[in-house]
Each structure stands twice: as C-alpha cells, then as structure tokens.
Amino acid sequence: MRRLGTQLRASLLTAGVGIGLGAGLAACQKADPPPAPLRAVMVAQPISSNSGQSNYSGEVRARQEADLSFRVAGKVTQRLVEVGDRVRSGQALAVLDPTDANLQLGAARAQLDSALSVERTAKGELERYRQLLPANAISRSQFDQIENQYKTARSNVQQAQANFNVVSNQASYSTLRANKSGVVVSRNIETGQVVSAGQPVYRLALEGEREVLIGVPEQMIEQFKPRQPVRVSLWSNPQQLLPAYVREISPAADASRTFAVRVAFANAGAPVKIGQSARVFVTTSSSSPALAVPLAAVTAEKQQSYVLVVNPANSTLVKKPVRIGAYGRDSVPVLAGLSPQDWVVIGGVHLLQPGQKVRAVNRNNQPAFQQNAQAVVQPALAKKD
Structure with missing residues (x-):
C-alpha cells in the first residue's frame, strides 16, 4: 500500500509538470504572433x-x-426654337405674354388721341382770334393767351x-x-x-x-504664343490633323485655374461643327526628355503633386x-522630380503612407524586382525554422 501511494504521488507530480509546461508554451505562442503579410502594391517604371x-x-x-435676352420683363408664352436650330436674322425665337403691353399701348394711344383733339380745338380758336385781331375786336393780351394755349396743346x-412710340416699342420687345x-447653342427658358x-x-453662335x-x-501657359502654329484632330476623325494657329490667349485664369486659349483653323472652310470634341497638339521647345506615369499614380497635397x-x-x-505637365487621356508627363529607374506605385496611392513596407508587384502580379522577392522569402524561411 505504501508503494502504491508513492507511485500515485509521482504520477500526479509528473502530470502537473506537464500541464505547466504546456501552459507556458501556449503563453509563449500567444505572445509572439506571426508577422502580418505585406500589402501588395502594383508598380511600374515611368x-x-x-x-x-x-x-x-x-x-x-x-x-x-451672342447672349440674347428680352428687353422687358414678362412671362414666357411661346418658345419657338430649340438648341441646334439654325435661325436667320430677324426670326422670332420666343414670345412673352403681351397682355400688359397691349393695355399700356391702348392707354398711350388714347392719350395721344386726346392731345390731338385738344390741339385741333386750340388751333381753331387761334384762327378765329387771329381774324378778330386786325379789327381790334379783341385785345392783344387775349390773342396772346389763346396763342399760348395752342402752343401748349x-x-x-x-x-x-x-x-x-416708347410703349409701342416695348410692346414689340x-x-x-x-x-x-x-x-x-443653349437655351435657358x-x-x-x-x-x-x-x-x-x-445663346447664339453666329455664322462665320x-x-x-x-x-x-498655369505651368504650361508660357509655351503658347499668339499666331503659334498647332494642329487639331477631331474625335470623330483622329487620323486627320488640321492646320491651325493660336488666335487668342486669355490674360487671366478662370475659376478652374486654367487659361482659356482659342485656336483658329488655318482653313476657314474646315469641315468642323459646333460642339465637336477636338484635341490640339502643340509642339514645345523643351529639349530634355520627359517621363510619363499613369494618371492614378499622381496625387497632391497642399497644391503640391x-x-x-x-x-x-x-x-x-x-x-x-x-x-507635372498637362494631363493626357491615360497618363501625365512628369517634368521634374522623377528618374527612369524609379519604381512608381500606379494605384491606390491614397491608401498608402510614406515609410510603409510593401510587396511590389508588376502588372502580371509578379515580383517587380529581385530585392523585393528576397524580402518576401526570408520571413517565410525564418518562420519555418
């Protein structure tokens, strides 16, 4: 019995030591979690x-x-043309409610008729007094009074x-x-x-x-000069380049912080229509090669790209x-600050932070460069050991 009790105590002690070691190992594993995988970013060289x-x-x-507007206020009763309609000089475009204008015209006509009637009466009275004046049938003061009445009339x-006449013109307006x-080209009523x-x-686009x-x-406006030759292509026919020149450069930027530049066609009869989308190609004098990156690669902070x-x-x-230069359809030229050997992040820039460690991949989801591939393999080997 004494030997059985000794063996039982030894077994319990061994089990307790095993449980303690297991708990210690579990605690060590929880305190040392595996490293989080690196975020994959797509990169490309400019x-x-x-x-x-x-x-x-x-x-x-x-x-x-030309912007066309009514010269009087009123309620629109008819809209006679739409956007895209071709109109001729003098053609009616819209009509206001003429009720008030017609009433004012009638009142003005009545006042004119009344004034004409008073004038006729005063003129007849003046003629009669003029005949009586030589015979001294009336005094000179009476004649002068009648003459002044006629002049007033x-x-x-x-x-x-x-x-x-004024009311008649307003009625025609x-x-x-x-x-x-x-x-x-536009309608606002x-x-x-x-x-x-x-x-x-x-808004009327005049013939011509x-x-x-x-x-x-603003960083590109210095490249434009009046009468500078350029070429224009239409989106409907991008292969055809039409000769043109810079006609006008706005002296001030608009609300979008860009300068309006008007480009005229060298051939006045160029086959273009109002509203067509076009692209203007300008030859610059820069001799240093520029680099281009996708649009999604560029972001800005405090007006600095x-x-x-x-x-x-x-x-x-x-x-x-x-x-950077002028934005293109899919890319933007980088004029300074970048070298051809740089690996630029081309997507998700707003989700990343400087100094963050990443896993760079190319467009085929393969390691972008050898150093990055080694950085991924080494943590995996360390974890395996």
Whole structure:
C-alpha cells in the first residue's frame, strides 16, 4: 500500500509538470504572433514621353457668340426654337405674354388721341382770334393767351406721341428676335417662366469661322504664343490633323485655374461643327526628355503633386514631389522630380503612407524586382525554422 501511494504521488507530480509546461508554451505562442503579410502594391517604371509635343482637349466653338435676352420683363408664352436650330436674322425665337403691353399701348394711344383733339380745338380758336385781331375786336393780351394755349396743346401732342412710340416699342420687345443668323447653342427658358429684362435666354453662335477652345494649366501657359502654329484632330476623325494657329490667349485664369486659349483653323472652310470634341497638339521647345506615369499614380497635397516610389533596398515607400505637365487621356508627363529607374506605385496611392513596407508587384502580379522577392522569402524561411 505504501508503494502504491508513492507511485500515485509521482504520477500526479509528473502530470502537473506537464500541464505547466504546456501552459507556458501556449503563453509563449500567444505572445509572439506571426508577422502580418505585406500589402501588395502594383508598380511600374515611368515611360518616356514625347516632351516635344503636348495635347489638350477642347471643344469646337464659334468665333463670335451672342447672349440674347428680352428687353422687358414678362412671362414666357411661346418658345419657338430649340438648341441646334439654325435661325436667320430677324426670326422670332420666343414670345412673352403681351397682355400688359397691349393695355399700356391702348392707354398711350388714347392719350395721344386726346392731345390731338385738344390741339385741333386750340388751333381753331387761334384762327378765329387771329381774324378778330386786325379789327381790334379783341385785345392783344387775349390773342396772346389763346396763342399760348395752342402752343401748349401742340407740346402735349408731341409728348403723347413720344410716349406712344416708347410703349409701342416695348410692346414689340415682347417678341425676341435673332439679331444675326446663326445656330442656337443653349437655351435657358421654359414656357411659363417669368424672366426679367436682360436675363440671357438663348445663346447664339453666329455664322462665320469656327475655332477650338482649350484650357491650359498655369505651368504650361508660357509655351503658347499668339499666331503659334498647332494642329487639331477631331474625335470623330483622329487620323486627320488640321492646320491651325493660336488666335487668342486669355490674360487671366478662370475659376478652374486654367487659361482659356482659342485656336483658329488655318482653313476657314474646315469641315468642323459646333460642339465637336477636338484635341490640339502643340509642339514645345523643351529639349530634355520627359517621363510619363499613369494618371492614378499622381496625387497632391497642399497644391503640391507627388508620387510614391518603392525603395528596392528595403521595399519601403518614399514620397517624391514632382512637377507635372498637362494631363493626357491615360497618363501625365512628369517634368521634374522623377528618374527612369524609379519604381512608381500606379494605384491606390491614397491608401498608402510614406515609410510603409510593401510587396511590389508588376502588372502580371509578379515580383517587380529581385530585392523585393528576397524580402518576401526570408520571413517565410525564418518562420519555418
């Protein structure tokens, strides 16, 4: 019995030691979690771009455009033309409710008729007194009084006639007419709408030459000069390049911080239509080769553009400020701040931070460079050991 008790105590002691060691190992495993996988980022090296030629998107416009508006206020009762309609000079475009204008015209006509009647009466009275004056049947003062009454009546007629002409003109202003021939490019009224005098209701592109309006960022505006030759291609026919030249450069930037540049066609009869999308190609004088990166690679902070570059030595992100050119369809030229050997992050830049360690891959989801591949393999080997 004594030997059985000794064996039982030894077994319990051995089990307790095993449980303690197991708990200790479990605690050690929880305190040392496995390293989190590195975030994969797609990178690419910048490509060479033709820095000697820049292109800007624009729209075909008429050289002369006019905003048309009513000269009197009123309620729109008819809208006679729509956007895209071709109109001729003098054609009616819209009509206001003429009720008030007709009432004012009737009142002015009545005042004119009344003034004319008073003038006729005063004129007849003056003729009779003029016949009585030589016979001294009336005094000179009486004749002068009748003559002044006639002059007053004649002045009242002139005033009533002028008032009638003004009201008649205002009545005719209830119909808006085109001042020149052209094409309606915008409409800002609806039937039943009350408009004020001078409020633009139609925009008319006048007949004549056509041109392309583009917006140029401030860092590129110095490349443009008046009469500078350029080329224009239409989106409907991108293979055809039309000769053109810079006609006008805005001296101030608009709300979008770009300068409006108007490009005129060298051939006045160029086959273009208002509203067509166009691209203007400008040859610059820069001799240094420029690099281009995808649009998604560039972001900005405090009006400073920058890109994120992966350091091949330690696979960490580095923030690089850059100076960029005009945005293209899919890419943007980088004029300064980047080298051809840099590995630039081309997506998800807003989700990353400088100094962050990443796993750089190319467009085929393969390691972008050898150093990065080794950085991924070594943690896996350490975990296995």
